[in-house]
Amino acid sequence: MSRKRHSFYSCLPLLAATLVTGAVPVAAQEGGPIPRSPGLPYAPKNLPDRIVLTPGADPAREMAVAFRTDAKQATAEAQLAISVDGPTLEEKARSIAGTTMPVDSSYGPALYHQVRFTDLAPDTVYTYRVKGAAGWSEWYQFRTADAEAKPFRFLYLGDIQNGILTYASRVIRQAFHANGDIRLVVHAGDLVAQRDDLDHDDEWGEWNQAGGYNYAIVPQVPATGNHEYVDVLKADGSESRKLGPYWPAQFALPANGADPVKATTYYTDYQGVRFIVLDGTAAIDLGSMKAQTDWLDATLASSKANWNVVLFHQPVFTCARPNDTAEIKAAWKPVFEKRKVDLVLQGHDHCYSRLTAEAGRDTGIKARADGKVQGPVYLVSVTGSKMYALNDRAGTQPDKVAEATELYQIVDVEPKRLKFRTFTASGKLYDGFDLERTTQGNTLSEISEPTIAARRCSGDVGPDGGRCVARGK
Ligand SMILES: [Fe+2]
Numbered sequence: 001m002s003r004k005r006h007s008f009y010s011c012l013p014l015l016a017a018t019l020v021t022g023a024v025p026v027a028a029q030e031g032g033p034i035p036r037s038p039g040l041p042y043a044p045k046n047l048p049d050r051i052v053l054t055p056g057a058d059p060a061r062e063m064a065v066a067f068r069t070d071a072k073q074a075t076a077e078a079q080l081a082i083s084v085d086g087p088t089l090e091e092k093a094r095s096i097a098g099t100t101m102p103v104d105s106s107y108g109p110a111l112y113h114q115v116r117f118t119d120l121a122p123d124t125v126y127t128y129r130v131k132g133a134a135g136w137s138e139w140y141q142f143r144t145a146d147a148e149a150k151p152f153r154f155l156y157l158g159d160i161q162n163g164i165l166t167y168a169s170r171v172i173r174q175a176f177h178a179n180g181d182i183r184l185v186v187h188a189g190d191l192v193a194q195r196d197d198l199d200h201d202d203e204w205g206e207w208n209q210a211g212g213y214n215y216a217i218v219p220q221v222p223a224t225g226n227h228e229y230v231d232v233l234k235a236d237g238s239e240s241r242k243l244g245p246y247w248p249a250q251f252a253l254p255a256n257g258a259d260p261v262k263a264t265t266y267y268t269d270y271q272g273v274r275f276i277v278l279d280g281t282a283a284i285d286l287g288s289m290k291a292q293t294d295w296l297d298a299t300l301a302s303s304k305a306n307w308n309v310v311l312f313h314q315p316v317f318t319c320a321r322p323n324d325t326a327e328i329k330a331a332w333k334p335v336f337e338k339r340k341v342d343l344v345l346q347g348h349d350h351c352y353s354r355l356t357a358e359a360g361r362d363t364g365i366k367a368r369a370d371g372k373v374q375g376p377v378y379l380v381s382v383t384g385s386k387m388y389a390l391n392d393r394a395g396t397q398p399d400k401v402a403e404a405t406e407l408y409q410i411v412d413v414e415p416k417r418l419k420f421r422t423f424t425a426s427g428k429l430y431d432g433f434d435l436e437r438t439t440q441g442n443t444l445s446e447i448s449e450p451t452i453a454a455r456r457c458s459g460d461v462g463p464d465g466g467r468c469v470a471r472g473k
Contacts (some may be wrong), residue, residue, distance in 0.1 A: 001314050004101075004120035008129075010444060011167050015059075020071045021153060021261045021265070025067045028075030031286050032036050034195055034198065034199050035105070035197065035198050035199065036167070036198070036199050036202055036316035037198065037199070037202040037205060037206060039145040040107070040292045040309070041205065041343050042107060042201060042202055042204075042205030043070075043107040043108065044068055044069060044071075044105075044108070044109075044110035044111070044208075045069070045070055045132065045333050046068040046069070046070055046072060046105060046132050046134035047066065047068065047069070047132040047134055047135065047136075047137065048069050048073075048074070048113075048130045048131065048132045048137045048325075049068055049069075049208065049218050050066070050067055050068040050112075050204065050205075050208040050250065050277055051066075051067040051137060051140065051213075051215065051216040051235060051359075052065065052067070052208070052215045052216065052250060052251060052252075053065050053140070053142055053209075053214070053215065053216055053217065053218065053219045053220065053221040054066070054219055054220055054221070054253055054254075054266040055145075055270065055455050056116070056118070056254055056256040056268070057185070057256045057267065057269065058145075058268075058269060058270055059144060059145040059219060059269070059270055060120070060122035060123070060144050060145040060146060060147045061118070061119065061120045061121075061122065061144065061145065061147075061266055062116065062117065062118050062119075062120060063116075063120065063126075063158060063219060064114060064115065064116045064117065064131060064253075064272075065078060065114070065115050065117070065128065065144060065216070065251035065252060066112060066113065066114045066249065066250055066419060067112070067113055067130045067137070068103075068110050068111065068112050068249075068250045069110070069113065069133065069301040070110065070111070070129075070132070070133065071102075071109045071110070071111055071131040071227060072132075072133035072136055073111060073113070073131060073133040073338050074100065074408055075100060075113075076093065076097060076098030076100045076112070076113030076114060076115050076231060077096075077097060077100055077113075077115075077130065077131040077132075077192060077278050078095070078096045078097075078098065078115040078117075078128055078129065078130045078131070079093040079094065079095055079096070079128060079129050079136070080093060080094055080096055080117050080126060080127070080128045081093035081094070081126065081127050081128075082121075082124060082125070082126055082127075082457075083125040083126055083127045083141055088140050089127050091362055093127075093129075096115050096116075096117065096372075097115070097161060098113055098114045098115030098116065098168045099113070099114050100112070100113045101114075101248075101249055103245050103246065104202070104251050105201035105356065106199050106200070106201045106202070107201055112250065113130070114252040114431040115130065115227060115252075116248075116252065120146065121302070122144055122145065122146055122147040123143065123144060123145070123146040123147070124143065125142070126139045126141070126142055126143075126144065127139040127140065127372075128140055128142075134172075136164065136311040136327045139183070140213065140216045140217050141217055142218070143183070143215050144221070145183070145269075145270050145271050146271050148163045148271070148273025149306050149415045150272065150415075151271075151410065151412065151413060151414045151415075152181075152183045152184070152270065152271045152412075152413055153179065153181055153182050153183055153185060153410060153412050153413070154182065154183060154184040154185065154270075154273075154411050154413070155176075155179070155184070155185045155186070155408060155409065155411075156185075156186050156188070156345050156379070156381065156409040156410075156411060157171075157175075157181045157185065157186070157187050157188065157349040157381070157383045157406070157408055157409075158188050158346075158350075158352075158380065158382040158383050158407065159174065159188070159189065159191075159225065159347045159379035159383060159384055159386070160172075160187070160190070160191050160192070160195055160210065160383045160384045161190040161191065161193045161225070161227060161351060161383075161384045161386060162196075162197055162384040162385045162386035163384050163386070164192065164198075164203060164206040164207050164210055164384060165206035165209055165210050166385070167384060167385040168210055168383045168384040168385065168405065168406070169209070169210035169211075170409050170425060171425045172214070172383070173210075173212075173385050173409070174408070174423075174426065174427050175408040175410065176236045177213050177425070178423070178427050179410050179427050182214075182218055183218065183219075183270070183271075184218065184220075184221055184270055184275075185211075185214075185215075185217055185218055185219075185220050185221065186221040186223075186275065186309075186311050186345060187220065187223060187311075188223055188225075188311055188312070188345050188346050188347035188348075188381070189221060189223045189224055189225025189226075189227075189228065189280070189313030189314075189346075189347045189348065190225030190226065190228070190310065190313060190347055190348065191207055191225070191227075192207055192226065192227060192228070192246075193227050194227040194228065194229070194230060194244055195326075196227065197213070197251075198217055200244070200246070200339070204246050204250065205400075209319075215422055218316070220251070221268060221275055221277065221311065222251055222253075222277075223264075223277045223278065223311045223312050223313055223347075224243070224264045224279050224280075224281060224313065225280075225281065225282045225284075225311065225347060225348060226241075226280075226314070226348070226371035226420055228243060228244055228246075228247050228264075228281070229241040229242065229243055229244060229281050229285075230242060230243075230244045230245075232322075232466050238439075240286070240292075241281065241285055241286065242286075243263060243264065243282075245326060247264070248263050248264065252447075253266050253293050254266040254267070254268060257277070257292075257295060258288065258291045258292045258294070258295035258296075259291055259295075259372075260288060260291065260322065261279050261282045261286075261288045261291070261292065264279035264280055265277055265279050265282075265292060265295065267299050267425065269303075269305060270427070271413070271414065272305055272306040272307060272415055272451060273305055273306065273307045273308070273309055273413055274299070274300075274303040274305035274307070274308050274309070275311060276296060276299055276300070276309070276310045276311065277310075277311045278292055278296060278309065278311070278312035278332070279292065279311065279312065279313075280313045280314035280325070280328055280348075281313065281314070282464065283327065283328065283331070284314065284325070284328065285329050288450075289327060289331050290377065292331075293331045293332060293335060296310070296332060297338075297339065297469060300335065300339035300341065301339065301415060303339075306415050306416070306437060307342045307343075307418060307437070308339065308340070308341045308342055309340075309341070309342060309343045309344075310336065310341050310343070310344050310345070311321060311345045311346075312328075312345075312346060313346065313348050314328055314346070314348045315328075315348055315378065315380045316328055316329045316332065316333050316336075316350055316378055317329075317344070317353065317355050317358065317378050317380075317395075317397070317398070318346065318349055318350070318380075318391060319349050319351040319353035319380050319390055319391060319394050319401055320349040320350060320351050320388035320389065320390065320391055320473040321349065321391060321473045322391060322473075326397055327461060333376075334377045336375075336464070338411050340375075340376075340441065340442075341376045342376065342377070342418065342435060342442060343376070343377055343379065343411075343418070343420070344376050344377070344378045344379065344380060345379050345381075346378065347368075347380065347382065348380070349380050349382070349388055349473070350382045350386050350388040350470075351380065351382060351387065351388050351389075351390055351394070351401065351402065351403055351470070352380060352381050352382065352400070352401055352402035352403075352405060352407055352420070352422065352430075352431070353379065353380040353394065353398040353400075353401050354377065354379055354398055354400045354401075354431055354433070355376075355377070355378040355379075355397060355398040355399065356374060356375075356377050356378075356399050358397070360396050360397050361396060361397065361398065362396070364399060366370075368444060368445075370439045373438075373440050373441030373442055373443065374435065374442040374443060374444040375442075375464070377420075377433070377435070377444065379409070379420075381407050381408075381409060381422070382405075382406065382407060383406055383408065383468065384405065384406070385469075386403045387403065387469050387470040387473045388471060388472070389403060389457065389468075389470040389471060389473065390403045390456065390470070391473070394454065399433075400422075400430075400431045400454070401454070401456070402430060402431075402454070402455045402456070402463075403455060403456045403457050403463065403468075403470045404425075404456075404457055404462045404463055404464075404466035404468060404469050404470040405424055405425070405430070405455045405463065406424065406425035406457065407422055407423065407424055407425070407430065408422075408423055408425075409422050409423070410419065412425065415437075416437045417434060417435070417436050417437070418434065418435040418437075419432070419434050420433050420434070421436070421447070422434060424455075428451075429449055429450070429451050429452065430451055430452055430455070431451060432447035432449065432451065433445065433447060434447065439469045457470055
């Protein structure tokens with residue numbers, strides 16, 4: 001959550017002006033016009049861009065792609081083939097049609113297209129390309145998941161949201177360069193700031209540029225944050241929120257989640273891990289808490305996976321705010337414990353926290369020394385440039401914290417072991433633990449690899465010796 005610079009009400013004069021003149025909205029608002037990306041580089045073109053691959057519920061057999069074109073490409077067209085090693089991919093490619101939806105932006109009208117790739121063979125390398133009015137994209141290549149539990153690696157990113165291209169891009173690229181064969185990327189919400197800092201369409205342009213072709217070849221598993229929602233005025237004059245227009249356009253998600261939030265809740269089973277994605281904003285603010293809680297419980301109950309990982313935005317345990325997210329803590333934490341969730345991946349707090357015992361780090365250490373099994377491990381992380389100061393509990397409750405630090409997390413999954421490693425933006429190992437699955441439950445062990453010193457501000461001085469950029473929440 002952040003300062004609310006751009007509410008619906010502040011937009012009303014602008015909205016009226018736009019309707020009358022048809023002008024491209026460069027909003028006047030408190031604090032001046034919304035900044036644009038330098039050079040206005042993100043107009044839709046006659047070739048596809050913003051190409052993002054997403055998994056189906058069963059990514060051994062289904063993937064999907066979303067992409068953007070200008071208005072001249074009126075239909076969603078893709079070609080798909082099993083990959084071969086010579087430059088003859090077209091010969092055995094089949095054409096697949098999809099759906100198209102318009103999204104008006106500051107650059108003018110654009111079309112987002114989505115195509116689903118179904119009936120795929122497990123553990124098989126496919127190539128695909130997508131079409132714009134002037135021709136095809138390059139061929140992109142992905143591997144379907146194996147149908148069985150099999151070791152794989154995934155990347156977990158916290159809020160990208162601010163400084164998306166300027167700062168967050170290097171973190172994403174470092175993660176991919178330093179760690180081969182990432183098979184899935186999970187995003188814990190607030191992928192963009194929804195015009196908090198930057199024009200909305202520019203934000204999505206920057207988000208796509210930051211990840212680049214990695215988003216087209218590695219399936220993305222995004223959760224919504226509060227910043228994926230926009231303010232709306234209800235008939236009775238009260239203010240509410242609704243999902244922003246880019247989310248359902250940019251991500252072709254499985255839609256197998258909780259009614260009535262199937263656009264933002266879903267699960268996917270990847271090689272022995274069930275990833276369950278929840279929508280904290282809709283749960284807290286829009287009345288779907290019970291529906292999501294019931295669906296979460298049922299989806300965990302039916303899981304045959306070795307590991308269950310839950311992904312959402314607003315953290316159960318906060319590292320920046322005075323109070324935990326009470327509604328989510330009351331509703332979901334008991335389900336995580338009852339159903340023995342392994343990892344809870346979150347964002348929102350713009351700091352880092354790994355928490356293994358609500359009663360505090362020392363209690364967790366003693367419990368492990370006494371041979372107690374480990375319950376859900378709660379993570380909070382941040383990728384982009386906005387930073388919050390650690391709260392008072394951060395010194396004693398989590399096992400490890402960081403302040404004013406951009407991070408990424410690499411998780412290596414095996415049938416009986418899960419290796420979680422946290423790296424700083426420049427690739428230094430910051431935190432890590434291993435979970436081992438036993439018949440009694442998980443055991444957690446700290447890693448023996450050397451990690452760098454704890455990163456916190458000291459007064460006005462940040463952990464890199466410059467100014468402290470973390471601000472109090
Ligand atoms: Fe955020």
